[in-house]
Amino acid sequence: MGKVIGIDLGTTNSCVSVAENGEPVIIPGASGSMTTPSVVAFTKKGERLVGEAARRQAATNPERTISSVKRHMGTEWSTRIDGTDYKAQTISAMVLMQLKKDAEDFLGAPVTEAVITVPAYFNNIQRQATKDAGRIAGLNVKRIINEPTSAALSYGLNHGEPQKVMVYDLGGGTFDVSIIEIGEGVIEVLATAGDNHLGGDDFDERITQWLVRRFKEENGADLTRDFAAMQRVREAAEQAKKELSASESAHIMLPYLTQHRGEMLHMDLTFTRGQFQDLIEDLIERTAQPVHSALSDAGIAPAELGRVLLVGGSTRIPAVQEKVRALTGKEPSRNINPDECVAKGAAILGSTLEGNSLVAAGTDKNLLLLDVTPLSLSIETVGGVATRLIERNSTLPTRYSRIFSTAAPYQRSVDIHVLQGERPMARDNKTIGKFKLKGIKAAPAGVPQIEVTFDIDANGILKVSARDLDTGKQQSITITSNDSMSEDEIQQAIRDAQVYAGQDQTRKDAMEVLGDAQRLMAETEQKLKEKKKELDRGTKKQVKADVNRLNKLTMKCRLDKVTEAQLAEIKEAMRQLEESARSL
Known part of the structure; x- marks a missing residue:
């Protein structure tokens, strides 16, 4: 099995890491930087640019350059370029494909598996959208992990002493705060809160x-x-x-x-x-409420915190650091790199999923990670009430069942409306899915017993099943949403991504071949000029004809529409010119 890479898919910049000899290392991007701009651009020639190359040309091509797409994950947002609609998942997949390629170049081997981080406050749909983006990019996403948890995992690998840590994560587009307890090889998330539109x-x-x-x-x-x-x-x-x-x-x-x-x-x-x-x-003041909420949910006072870790590039702002001091009474720790620690934590988790044991510093115990769900999960019941099944900050994975019944006599089906959020009324929470359970045995209202089970996996992604206890009939329900990509859309996006990858490689090959062809023609023309009087007429005519043929083929070659057949024809013309030019 190949290496499992860890990816911090960020709003502004992304980062990829891998565990080597038990230690996470950052994989440099194509430009040599430790992070890659989360930017995708389409040139007017049809070329697709990702990362630093896309960011550099943004000023001259603003309408065809896409950035900060992470804020649109799990929504109906899309952008239309050259007649094609691109969803947030597809654009994110292009960034992930670049990170995957960088990792493969670094490791010298194919990479097919990854752990990808998300803001702790991402809901079920946003998590699923991130997983879909990974699939489109050709990655088997082994785990979705919360960013603050990942940062704490990176910190905890080298700081195993028992302590309670607050991770204050302010990035390019999202804010999260998590209260995490590190002790005896266990990293347990006690509470989390945040704001998905602040950064x-x-x-x-x-x-x-x-x-x-x-x-x-x-x-x-x-x-x-x-x-x-x-x-x-x-x-x-x-x-x-x-x-x-x-x-x-x-x-x-x-x-x-x-x-x-x-x-x-x-x-x-x-x-x-x-x-x-x-x-x-x-804006900075808006981070105060999630901090208070997380501390309250964890049941601890700021004075009980052993460390405050700053994560995300925006925590470099002095006013942000001052706010953290005011909120916690602590001097923020500078033991971790705010840009790299999230990707490193994901790489550590990836290594454990490969079957490797990682031991916390100062202990002889393997690291155990216990994460939580950020938001409560409910279903809508009579009167529009949001009836909770799973409370926020429940440890993952978790499973909870509850018995419901019908509201009308002889009802043969029930509509189940699944919600995520903290408000008491259904209309004030986020709808993450609706489904209909059919085939209920006809009976007076309140008699049928329908067991609804919520099952949240380690990725924080919800699955729902329902069972009529009277008939024993059981049915697994896959929640779908208008905001999610269908399986057909995902498969089409995967095919498109593969086509793009092929086109990108063909363009890259074409640029090299055209460069070689130009050099060959220039060298041949120079030799013709130097040996003009020494050459016989037939040789001179043949060489000139071969130069003209190659020149015509290169002039006809357009990078945005180049094909493998065209490249083969140019290579053959180069071979012929090299052969005829040997006599010069």
């Missing part, structure tokens, strides 16, 4: 809007009408945010930004840390 993207947007307002005040020009200018401003906003983690001010200089009334305008502004903190103060 660095929101900070970037606040800076972007501030820059747009200032520019309009100073120049009278509305940048929001200029797509390319807005992309440059967004990139500058993100860069300024990073600079302000180390400096008190950032100088934003964007020459030739836009044209207004025939005049070319430039942006030249100074943005201070104080201005930045004022802009995002309310």
Whole structure:
């Protein structure tokens, strides 16, 4: 069996790791960086770019560049490019395919299995969407693990002493906080809370809007009408945010930004840390409630925390660190890399799923991981009430059954509405599925006994089954949702991904072949020029004819439509030219 890789599929950046000799190592991306931008772009020539290459061209190709797609996982969001609709799962799969390729290049062997991390507050549909993205990318997703739990697993491998740890995970698009107990080789999640729409993207947007307002005040020009200018401003906003983690001010200089009334305008502004903190103060304050909630659910006071771990790039912001100090009374630990620890934890779990034993530091015991479900699971009952079957922060995996009955006399079927959330009324929670149980024995209302079982696996993904206790008839129910991809859609996406992979390889081969062909023609032309007077007429004519034939084939070759047959024809023409040019 090959290696199981660990993937942190992030909103802004993604990271991949693998366990080597019991220690997780980060696999560098194609550009040599330890993280890969979660960005996908389609060029007008039909080429698909992923990662750093996609991010670099975003300013010149904003309408065909997709980023922060993680925020759309498990929703009906899609984008249409060149007549094709792409769902969030498909775009995420393209990022995963790049990480898979990077891992294969690093290991020198095929990679087919992975552990993928998700925000702790992802619901059932979002988790399933992430698993679907992995399938599309050609990965067997062995486990879905919560990001804070994964970070704690990475930390716990080297810090086995008993302690309660808070993981404060603020990334590009999501915020999670988990209270985790580490002790005697066991890593147990006590409680988790969070906000799936809070992160660095929101900070970037606040800076972007501030820059747009200032520019309009100073120049009278509305940048929001200029797509390319807005992309440059967004990139500058993100860069300024990073600079302000180390400096008190950032100088934003964007020459030739836009044209207004025939005049070319430039942006030249100074943005201070104080201005930045004022802009995002309310966003940082939004992290307080989940922290209080998680501590309350875990039944501990901040003073009982042994460590506070900061995870996610956004925790580098000084105002965020100050907020964590205020909330916990603790100095945040700097023992882990906030960008890499989540992927490393996933790689550790992947190694254990391969059958390897990992021993916690300071103990002789193998690590045992106990995670929790982030949200309560309910079904709708009479009066629109959400009747809970599984409470939030229940340890995974878990299974719970409850007996229900009919509300109307001689009812032959019941509609079961499955919900996820904490509100008392069904309408206020997230619908994650509906199904109909048929074939119930006709009887007065309240007489049939229908046992409904909720079964949550280690990935936090829910399966539901129902049984009529009177007849013994049992039926397993697969919950489907409008937000999920059907099996047919997944299979089509897998086929499309394979086609794309083939096209990408063909384009890469074509670029190499065309480069070799250009060099061969240039060298041959130079030799013809040098030996012009020494060559007989027949040789000169043959070489020139071969050069012209190869040149015509290369001119006809378009990277966006190149085929294997075209490449074969060019290679044959190169072979003929090399043969005829031997006499030069």
